[in-house]
Structure formats: C-alpha cells, structure tokens
Amino acid sequence: xxxxxxxxxxxxxxxxxxxxxxxxxxxxxxxxxxxxxxxxxxxxxxxxxxxxxxxxxxxxxxxxxxxxxxxxxxxxxxxxxxxxxxxxxxxxxxxxxxxxxxxxxxxxxxxxxxxxxxxxxxxxxxxxxxxxxxxxxxxxxxxxxxxxxxxxxxxxxxxxxxxxxxxxxxxxxxxxxxxxxxxxxxxxxxxxxxxxxxxxxxxxxxxxxxxxxxxxxxxxxxxxxxxxxxxxxxxxxxxxxxxxxxxxxxxxxxxxxxxxxxxxxxxxxxxxxxxxxxxxxxxxxxxxxxxxxxxxxxxxxxxxxxxxxxxxxxxxxxxxxxxxxxxxxxxxxxxxxxxxxxxxxxxxxxxxxxxxxxxxxxxxxxxxxxxxxxxxxxxxxx
Numbered sequence: 001x002x003x004x005x006x007x008x009x010x011x012x013x014x015x016x017x018x019x020x021x022x023x024x025x026x027x028x029x030x031x032x033x034x035x036x037x038x039x040x041x042x043x044x045x046x047x048x049x050x051x052x053x054x055x056x057x058x059x060x061x062x063x064x065x066x067x068x069x070x071x072x073x074x075x076x077x078x079x080x081x082x083x084x085x086x087x088x089x090x091x092x093x094x095x096x097x098x099x100x101x102x103x104x105x106x107x108x109x110x111x112x113x114x115x116x117x118x119x120x121x122x123x124x125x126x127x128x129x130x131x132x133x134x135x136x137x138x139x140x141x142x143x144x145x146x147x148x149x150x151x152x153x154x155x156x157x158x159x160x161x162x163x164x165x166x167x168x169x170x171x172x173x174x175x176x177x178x179x180x181x182x183x184x185x186x187x188x189x190x191x192x193x194x195x196x197x198x199x200x201x202x203x204x205x206x207x208x209x210x211x212x213x214x215x216x217x218x219x220x221x222x223x224x225x226x227x228x229x230x231x232x233x234x235x236x237x238x239x240x241x242x243x244x245x246x247x248x249x250x251x252x253x254x255x256x257x258x259x260x261x262x263x264x265x266x267x268x269x270x271x272x273x274x275x276x277x278x279x280x281x282x283x284x285x286x287x288x289x290x291x292x293x294x295x296x297x298x299x300x301x302x303x304x305x306x307x308x309x310x311x312x313x314x315x316x317x318x319x320x321x322x323x324x325x326x327x328x329x330x331x332x333x334x335x336x337x338x339x340x341x342x343x344x345x346x347x348x349x350x351x352x353x354x355x356x357x358x359x360x361x362x363x364x365x366x367x368x369x370x371x372x373x374x375x376x377x378x379x380x381x382x
Contacts, residue, residue: 006095007300008317009331012356013368014237015296020362021080022211022233025073026226029171030214032065033179033222034205037197040183059180066172073229074122074165081236082118083365085244087372089113092248092301094374096255099303109251113244121240122164158235159292167232171225179221210360231293238290242299249283249301258282259299273297296356318348335361 039058043051089111096108157163162170179200186196202219209217215226249256260280263273272291279286280302289297321328322343332339332355342351363371 005317005320005327006098007298008352009327010091010372011296011298012331012352012359013363013371014241015234015356016359016361016363017084017365017368018230018234018237019211019360020364020367021076021237022230023362025076025233026211026214026229027208028069028072029066029225029229030203030208030222032062032069033175033201034203036062036065036179037201040200041193041197043193055183059176059183062179063172063176066176067169070165070168070172073168077164077168077233077236078118078122080118080365081121081240082113082115084237085113085117085240087365087369088241089244089248091372092245094372096248096252096301096303099301100255101304108255109248111244111247111251118240121236158232158239159290159295164232164236167228171228175221175225182220212358212360235290235293235295238295238298239288242289245299245301246283246288254304256283256301256303258302259286260302261287261297262300263297270295318343318350318352321352322348333361335359 036058039061040055043054043058093108093110100108158167182200183196186199187193198219200219200221202222203214203217207217208214211226211230215223215230218224218226249259258280260278261276263277270292273295276287276291276297281287283301289295289299291297321331321339328339329336335355339351339355342354345351346354
C-alpha cells in the first residue's frame with residue numbers, strides 16, 4: 001500500500017471516531033430533553049396553581065441537568081482527546097518510519113504526550129495566557145497557534161476562539177432558556193401541551209438513529225444543539241490530531257520539513273480550504289486545521305527522498321481505492337457496495353467526499369487503534 005494513502009484512510013477512520021464520540025454526547029443531551037418533555041407532557045393544565053409550581057420545578061431541573069451534561073461532556077472530551085493525541089502521534093511516527101527511503105537515517109523520534117495535554121485543550125482559556133496569534137500571511141479567518149508544545153500541554157481553541165468547556169456550557173445555558181421561553185409562550189397563546197412537547201423535541205425515543213438522523217428528525221431544542229455538538233467534536237478531534245502530528249514532524253526535521261495542505265475530505269469545500277488545497281508550507285507555519293467548524297482538511301507530510309511515489313501526483317485517493325478492491329473493502333467494510341454505487345454515479349473522487357459526508361459508521365478509540373496494529377498506545381476503554 002502506498003503509505004501516503006494511509007493518511008487518507010486515517011482521515012476516514014477519524015471521521016467515524018468523531019461520529020462515535022458525537023453520538024455519545026448527543027444522546028446524553030437528547031435524553032435530558034426527552035426526560036424533561038415527558039414531565040412536561042404529564043402536566044395537568046386544569047389545575048393552574050399546581051401546574052405553575054410544577055412547571056417552575058421542571059424548568060429548574062432542566063437547567064441543572066444541562067449543567068451536569070456540559071460538565072460530563074467536558075470530562076468525556078478530555079479523556080477521548082488525550083487518548084487520541086497519544087494514538088495519532090504514534091501513528092505519525094509509524095508513518096514516517098515506513099516512508100523512509102532506502103539509506104535514510106533509521107531513527108524517527110517519538111513525542112511524549114503529557115497527561116495535561118487534553119486538559120489544557122478542553123478547559124484552558126488562551127485569552128488569559130496570551131498565546132494565540134493570527135498569521136500575517138493568511139486571511140484573518142485562519143488561526144495559527146504559537147508555542148504549541150505537546151510534551152508540556154497545549155492550549156488550542158475552536159475556530160470561533162472558544163474553548164470546548166465553554167462551548168458546551170453555552171449550549172446548555174442557551175437551550176435551557178430557549179426551552180423555557182417556548183413553553184411559556186406556547187401556554188400563553190393557548191397551545192396545547194402535546195403540541196409544545198412535539199415542537200420542542202421532534203425526536204422519538206424509540207427510533208433514535210445516527211447523529212445525522214437525529215438532527216434531521218429533531219425539534220426546536222434538539223436539532224440545532226445536536227448540530228452544534230457535532231461541530232464541536234469534529235473540530236476538536238481534527239485540531240488535536242493535527243497538533244499531535246505536527247509535533248512529531250517538528251521533532252523529525254531530517255525526515256520531513258514541509259507538508260501539503262489537503263482538503264480532499266471536505267465534502268462541502270469552503271472557500272478558504274479551496275484556496276489552500278495543494279499549497280505547501282513548512283511545519284510550524286501556514287494554516288493549521290481546523291480553519292473553520294466541521295473542517296476535515298489535513299496536512300500530509302512531504303517526506304525527504306520519497307521521490308514521486310506520492311499518491312497525489314499519480315491519482316486521487318478515490319481513484320486509488322477503485323483500482324485496489326482489497327483496500328477498498330478494508331476502508332469501507334460492509335458499506336463498500338454503497339461506495340461502488342456512488343463511484344459509478346459521481347466518479348471515485350467525488351464518491352469519497354459524498355461517502356464521508358453521509359457515512360454514519362461509528363468507532364470507539366480502541367476500535368480506531370485496532371485498525372493500526374503497529375501503533376500500540378494506551379487508550380481509554382470502550
């Protein structure tokens with residue numbers, strides 16, 4: 001297998017891992033909303049004083065439950081991102097080893113991920129530390145982060161400048177307020193409790209599907225929140241993966257000094273990613289994904305002495321997969337027939353983009369690690 005293809009396969013696996021983490025956090029959020037709407041549906045509108053008191057209790061409990069949810073989500077993301085950083089730094093080390101041309105130095109330095117790494121990513125406020133700077137070589141929408149040292153911990157922010165903990169807290173606060181306003185306004189205008197409940201949740205507890213399906217079926221306080229959660233998780237995973245891999249690259253200048261910015265997995269390619277796609281930069285410079293929410297662009301290392309074996313020079317990843325059925329089966333598994341259908345209809349290159357957008361397959365961190373048997377970091381359990 002062409003080793004550069006491993007980075008594309010890894011990107012698809014990371015998308016599936018993101019689906020898995022997102023679903024856990026989305027499901028916990030939706031459970032809070034569904035529990036609350038069930039209590040709301042049980043209110044008896046014929047007894048006004050008691051109903052008002054019970055309604056106040058329900059709304060207060062919702063606010064408390066969503067605060068607990070945001071704290072639990074922060075803890076989950078901390079654990080997952082820590083394991084991901086270890087896994088992906090080891091993955092990058094292994095790829096650099098495999099990509100070494102004959103006669104090249106055999107030693108590829110590893111990078112130790114400190115126990116504080118994910119804690120800093122998820123909970124630290126960079127505005128208080130003054131380590132975030134904007135690149136003067138790129139449009140203002142693109143951030144670069146200065147003095148990123150994985151071994152000592154790192155402070156990174158989401159594309160809007162927020163940290164993960166604050167993003168979850170804001171979702172909980174905003175949705176509790178939205179829920180409260182919708183209920184009060186509905187009751188004041190004479191809307192039935194049944195109608196209010198249906199409008200708020202949209203979802204059916206017995207038919208919850210993938211995250212995409214839950215977003216499509218969602219109501220006023222589920223659909224948008226679920227979409228926001230997915231954006232936070234995807235962006236954080238992209239960011240931590242990229243930071244860990246960059247640190248390995250910076251520790252190994254004899255193996256790689258430059259990378260190619262690659263946006264092939266951005267199914268709805270943004271203007272900024274379209275402009276950056278294919279450009280070459282030195283490690284430690286240039287754009288660092290994610291440059292916007294839901295960005296799945298990546299940086300592919302250019303390895304010294306790798307000559308013209310680089311995948312992009314010969315063919316796209318989709319074309320390469322179409323010509324290698326065994327690898328296609330390895331990447332897509334039971335969904336290979338669907339990829340074949342997309343490939344026949346849209347061509348193999350666009351089929352990969354469409355597949356990534358629509359694929360609801362999920363992976364845990366251990367399942368992700370098991371796909372790379374030469375990479376054996378310690379990761380959280382399933």
